[in-house]
Amino acid sequence: MTKQEALFNYCLRLADTSLILAQRNAEWCGHGPFLEEDLALTNLSLDLIGQANSIYQYAAQVEGKARNEDDLAYHRSEREFLNTLIAEQSNGDYAKTILRQFFCDTFDFYFYAELVKSKDETLSAIAEKSIKEITYHLRHTSSWVERLGDGTEESHTRMQDALNEIWRFTGEMFEMNEVDTILIKEGIAVDLNSIKSKWESKSKEILDRATIKIPANAFMQRGSREAKHTEHLGFILAEMQSLPRALPDAKW
């Protein structure tokens, strides 16, 4: 694998994750538990698509094959998407959506703080811009995890159920492969080992405050680094890509 191929793959991993997560959150638009929260989640979704858009643009440039950001988002299949498994999980109830977003925000918070130091100027600049948004997202989702976990009996049960359900998808966020090895050597990529313990202690801190417990001996699912997904992704893409695929000659 060349450095260029690794960088392209790395960009897709980041952009796909942001886009798929945004797509999931956007499903709530107009259906949130109350208006202010509806708007907060919609806003979060918008920020994530913005991030994805910038990174896809860079990926297209790195690839150098005259594809643009929309080609990358709309004309790749489920066996080419590299988003994390947690991003594609179904929304479930509000507890599950918030917890999923919290885990991703916590990851992004530490990840992008490191990526700012990347020797790749474009990635560093994108990280710099994203970190402000992510800081706000994390504040929002962590306060809701706490509120719902330590709210009523019902909300507590729902939050614990959500944790039992999605904890198993958190492990692979830190998985590294040849792509990381190549790019870490170049000073471009973030060593995910270096942020794992920060992610763990932040997660524990908030889950403790939310009075919910991490399931013991949970088996961690994996696969997204090889574009092996859960069954959800195919449906997300079928919906998202339907129009550009139906009318491939059209410009939008």
Add this chain to the structure above:
Amino acid sequence: MDANFEAKLARNENIEPKDWMPDIYRKHLIRQVSQHAHSEIIGMLPEGNWITRAPSLRAKMVLIAKVQDEGGHGLYLYTAAESLNISREELLEQLHTGKAKYSSIFNYPTLTWADIGAIGWLVDGAAIMNQVMLQRTSYGPYARAMVRICKEESFHQRQGYEITCKLAAGTKEQKEMAQDALNRFWWPTLMMFGPPDAASSNSENAIKWKIKRESNDQLRQRFVNQTVPQAELIGLTIPDKNLEWNEAKKGYDFSDPDWKEFNNVIHGNGPCNRERLGARVKAHENGRWVREAAIAYAEKRKQKAAAYQ
């Protein structure tokens, strides 16, 4: 007191929440402002329907931002309504039980991507006609909310027209999609201005109290005059055989929309009435435990804080 109210209106001064106002004025405003707020919130649904399928990343971002703006308009307007001494919970209750109305346009389905263009272009365009006038409405909080809202609505109108332009200049399928959307949304948009002046029961008082400053028919005429050239410019046809320029009145003659259909939609029989209201009720019900949890959590914090003192 009553004289004071009349005098303020006569001087074109705003009525503020603390001012005395006749009960019937207050009631009229609650009805109108909350109906407007509900329309913004229900209006999120037909457009939200296309967020996950928007055909480019840029289109997706523009649409999300638009729908988010509409939700923001709902917030300002609920706040303005609340200043008339009614709670958000009551207002929502009125919506959910069908007591309060919302704009009938949102009871039509968004079937294709071109509908997103048509809604921005036509529906936001029609809304602006009303809202520009409402910036000078006599109730202060409503007027101020409208100033903020109007800026964003004209942005939406341009974005919607831009989508439609792109489609009209696109492939055969895209052009057909744009024309079809215009065909379906034209008449419901004309209905947005309300029944003809002769048949409108609320119009007269609203104009007397300077809540409204132009009649339904005047606004409708202005909208047609503005929109026809925009359609012609991009090669789309307004679906009205009787549409014709009338030099004497410096405006277009056009057909009456089907007011029977209008009444049907208003009385719950539009294509999506059940879906729209159903979605709102469901969201509210599904969100109950979240709202309760937030209250319970805040209560616990308060007690803990008190225990430390």
